[in-house]
Amino acid sequence: MRAVCVVGLGLIGGSVLRAAAAAGRTVWGATTADADAVTAAGFDVLDLDKALKRARKEDAVVVIAVPLPSVDGVLRKIGDFAPRCLLTDVVSVKGPVVEGVARFAPETRFAGGHPMAGKSASGWAASEATLFTGAAWVVTADEDTALDAWREVAELAIDCGAGVVPTTTQEHDAAVARISHLPHVLAAVLAACGADGGPLALSLAAGSFTDGTRVASSRPELVLAMCEGNRAALLEAVDDALGKLGAARGALASTGALSATIRAGHAGRVALDAYRAAGQAQAMIDLTAGDPLEELRLIGAQGGRIVGFDGDLALATLPVLPD
Amino acid sequence: MRAVCVVGLGLIGGSVLRAAAAAGRTVWGATTADADAVTAAGFDVLDLDKALKRARKEDAVVVIAVPLPSVDGVLRKIGDFAPRCLLTDVVSVKGPVVEGVARFAPETRFAGGHPMAGKSASGWAASEATLFTGAAWVVTADEDTALDAWREVAELAIDCGAGVVPTTTQEHDAAVARISHLPHVLAAVLAACGADGGPLALSLAAGSFTDGTRVASSRPELVLAMCEGNRAALLEAVDDALGKLGAARGALASTGALSATIRAGHAGRVALDAYRAAGQAQAMIDLTAGDPLEELRLIGAQGGRIVGFDGDLALATLPVLPD
Structure with a gap:
């Protein structure tokens, strides 16, 4: 070793x-x-x-x-x-x-x-x-x-x-922008909006606000180093969030209906829970044949992991979602 | 009774x-x-x-x-x-x-x-x-x-x-828009942005995404009834969030610096934690003198509560924040 x-x-x-x-x-x-x-x-x-x-x-x-x-x-x-x-x-x-x-x-x-x-x-x-x-x-x-x-x-x-x-480097940075850096930016926005409501708002804050702002208590220097270091990918993720929040704003102002926003969010969270509750299938990748790095990347793209090696084989697990 | x-x-x-x-x-x-x-x-x-x-x-x-x-x-x-x-x-x-x-x-x-x-x-x-x-x-x-x-x-x-x-009715609705309804909208936006990153993003999601999307798993009908019922106040809160997120976007695109966003969010969360850790001072309001409803509203505006009555007196607690 x-x-x-x-x-x-x-x-x-x-x-x-x-x-x-x-x-x-x-x-x-x-x-x-x-x-x-x-x-x-x-x-x-x-x-x-x-x-x-x-x-x-x-x-x-x-x-x-x-x-x-x-x-x-x-x-x-x-x-x-x-x-x-x-x-x-x-x-x-x-x-x-x-x-x-x-x-x-x-x-x-x-x-x-x-x-x-x-x-x-x-x-x-x-x-x-x-x-x-x-x-x-x-x-x-x-x-x-x-x-x-x-x-x-x-x-x-x-x-x-x-x-x-x-x-890949690029796909990693894009993914963590969405699931690690954007959450910090949105938590900061939410915490500031809540605090702008003054002591009355803070006195009424319950679980949704507490959970949604938890990571805003992280040390700002660490959050800044992380987010600013992923500037290009985070910018794309923030633009996506701005577009979705703007659509919610427009719907609220025009028809008052938030259904598309709330249901898309619910589906997203359900997808996360389903991923975490998924069964695991086994797969093997021959590292001597074809384009093994591409085969490996496909495992990652499907939410899978490499869990070991056996000679020239990489042993993988892949999530099996219920239909 | x-x-x-x-x-x-x-x-x-x-x-x-x-x-x-x-x-x-x-x-x-x-x-x-x-x-x-x-x-x-x-x-x-x-x-x-x-x-x-x-x-x-x-x-x-x-x-x-x-x-x-x-x-x-x-x-x-x-x-x-x-x-x-x-x-x-x-x-x-x-x-x-x-x-x-x-x-x-x-x-x-x-x-x-x-x-x-x-x-x-x-x-x-x-x-x-x-x-x-x-x-x-x-x-x-x-x-x-x-x-x-x-x-x-x-x-x-x-x-x-x-x-x-x-x-007041109006101040209540404005406050819960910020600390209860906006958290649901932002959780939905975050969950949708994360799910748009596909299985790779979901497989990398850790605590910040899990916490930030927790309430997106609530039943959509309940969330919609709550948010759509508070349309006018929620619209103001969403506009505030859009302004803050847009400012973050602009800073990220121009100088790459998110300091103002992250530090304002940190200060907001610190204010919540300070409120929750605050000591309690006692106060009494004479319900027979002056404008007692206005006195009561001032208690709420300061993050205080009425905890009992003694004859014509309302007994209040008020948070005492460390300097």
């Missing part, structure tokens, strides 16, 4: 370090915070240059787990000290990471990653080896992704307990 | 019947569903005409607890059989109820009500005597509301375990 060098040991990076170690891999990390606590937990912490030199020497996979604004700086170091390493990341937005890799570490063998797991607490102290158990973990399969790099990164994600969702 | 006649014995009406009985009041009801179950639970169920005749004879307070589209029909019956009764309702939107009262039962002594309690299950089977414990319960105090009617309805709400929020 390939060794793992994790750069950035907050909630996600720390959990990758712990999970990969629990899977039996040799691990070490670099961090700008909590180094003593990581060491006290029994893990090797090196400064970034040394961590990357060791990655080159031991042919480790390097996992970038720093916030997006710090990614390019880490990539420069990788270009200097481990320029041909196997590389992935666990940063939310994928487009800017791909651009940074092309610019600063173009000779690495890269497949981007995004584990869909988290919790409200942050930092090393909140990290845990089981954070990814059962979670979806995107590993990007673009036209120019090397199949062996993709597979090795997918194996790391599976070792950490996750199921792997193969998709 | 005045007897209570509840018309409509679903979740809310059934819970009023149970709570008022538990407070020691004589109660009976009328219902189009579950009459056998209500009787089996030990309560008197009459047909609507007889229930209202008994209300007239025993000088009971009549509580309208039917869905908004059925309110006018009940009001006609009240005009026929108990035209001068003390009257309230527990329907969400207040404007259309006030209009119906003026048209069909203008001689009743009316103060509108809206208990801010509920749960996802509906119907008599879901009702419980403790549903309103600690909840806010709006009792409308308009310019033409009779103080003694307001007080008696408030006493019923307090007997049911709630704290009473005094405000």
